[in-house]
Amino acid sequence: MLTTSTVARAGLDAIALKPAECDLSAAASIPVETIAIDYEGRDHLPSHETLTALADDTAVLLTTPVRVDGFDPLGDDSLVDELPDAVGRVLVAGHGAYLTDEERERSIAPRLDAALETDPDAWVGTESVERLAMATGATQYELLARRTAAELQALRAVGFEGEIALYAPTVLTDDEDTVLDAVGDYVSRRRPVARALPEDAATDASATGRAREVLLKAARDYALIGDADEICEQTDMLHEAGATTIVGYPAQGLEPFLE
Template identity: 55%
Template sequence: MTGIATFSMAGFDGVALKPTEVDLDRVSLDGVETAVVDYEGRERVPSSERLADLARGTDLRVTTPVRADGFDPLGDDRLVARLPPNVGRVVVAGNPAYLSANERSRAIAPRLGAARERSPGAWVGTEGVERIALAAGGTQFELLEPTTLREVRALRAAGFEGEIAVYAPVVFSEDEDVLLDALGGYVSRRGSVAASLDTATDATGAAADGTATDATAAGRSRSVLLSAIEGFALAGPPETIDERVDELRAAGVDVLVGYPARGPTVLGH
């Protein structure tokens, strides 16, 4: 299996795959119960044949932004029609970073509802649309955030009995530069972090717009990113990550999907 990307899943129920980072033609999901293929633009959606092949023996799901052309249940849905029958969906509003201005302007609520009607087994991504996602029903697919533990506990205390899945970037390191190289770009796309970066200044006093988000980040922007990594990712030594995983499970998380931000072989430990 030389040259094949494989995944160690210790402590996790599933793995997230980013087509821009992992060659899906050279991925083995042997022993992986659940996998989610992230959406990073229409040109990055894997072929139907490859998706069907990856789904053999694995609960494979594809993130499908309901506002994006090709996945819009109230408009152009030609990419949905190409999904193999053995591949599930995660219906999401869609990160603005991967949507055109026209796509971003489309109403979310009716599209999530229509997508769930067509795909009753779909998971529903909750980022920024938590109430709409709950109304749509199905497995609630949360991105790990600083408030995740509190919100999951509140849902369970209120009597919510549905399935809750959480997507969590994972990096087993305490090195600041390693963390920024692996996770800086990811956390910078979260809404609250982007807003903080917009007002931050680096060590030279320059505006943060366009500033580096990797290990070269400096000053206030670097502090913002490192603080965000603590809340939006599972990062640190193995024992710290194990403790956070245990907290998530105790709070009521049913499915924990890990995104191996440093590469496919370093999710487990």
């Protein structure tokens, strides 16, 4: 069981960390049962020692793009063999920013299937491959969005019984400038938001007028915003809608999560 910490009071089941942004060893101080580590290129891949230390007390999941050399189950999968046995995986198609031109051309579906044959407990990231991910039957790892609660309810209503994990950038404050600095750029990349934003608008705390209004509204659609109690109301609603695991990404950095 989690202690009465900020993470627990917010109703988060897990946290997601970006190794390019933080010292992963600090995550050992966060009383959480599961840590998901994002992939930000081979230069930021955590060492075997770091992963082993984290996995001593916490369930650790490492995002592994199935099209990337080193994690490609139909090609070079040498990095998989280097992972500690205690570390699980999140299988994703992979963000184009971290793929070479050759890797972007590789077929996704057969690689997801092949990876799940060797790691049937892995989660599957749904971004850009929702139907492929659903077809695998593995735990679905979805990004929080405006219609997430309604879509979860619809899936459960038609009898879907699989595990659904939600990735949600989390900002432990209502302060508008802090919210925009933390998630403004992230939400600006969501397609509905990008269409609504004025051209060349600022996306951080310096945003004004229409851009600021759009970004602040979108932040509450695509992220968890507020103090721990306010966020708990949101996570309770998502759990009730059908989410089995809610993974908060500390968009302000780790410090607010250490309290």
